[in-house]
Amino acid sequence: MGSPADLVDVLDLVVRHEIVLPLVDRESPLVEAATAHRYPESGAAFGKVVLRP
Known part of the structure; x- marks a missing residue:
């Protein structure tokens, strides 16, 4: 996680x-x-792996 300033930058x-x-x-x-x-x-993934219900 980043700092509060990092959050402001991302937002x-x-x-x-x-x-x-x-x-x-x-x-x-x-x-x-x-x-x-x-x-x-x-090592095969190229992105996020999402779990769904």
């Missing part, structure tokens, strides 16, 4: 629409959380 980027949304590599159901957790550890 300013959001307001100016200069933040790039995170790249989602894969979505997995919550029941497959263990498998989903191993995926980025393998």
Whole structure:
């Protein structure tokens, strides 16, 4: 985490629409959380792994 000043800087980027949304590599159901957790550890992930209900 950053400092309060870092938060202000990031929020300013959001307001100016200069933040790039995170790249989602894969979505997995919550029941497959263990498998989903191993995926980025393998080095194969290029972005976020999202767990959904």
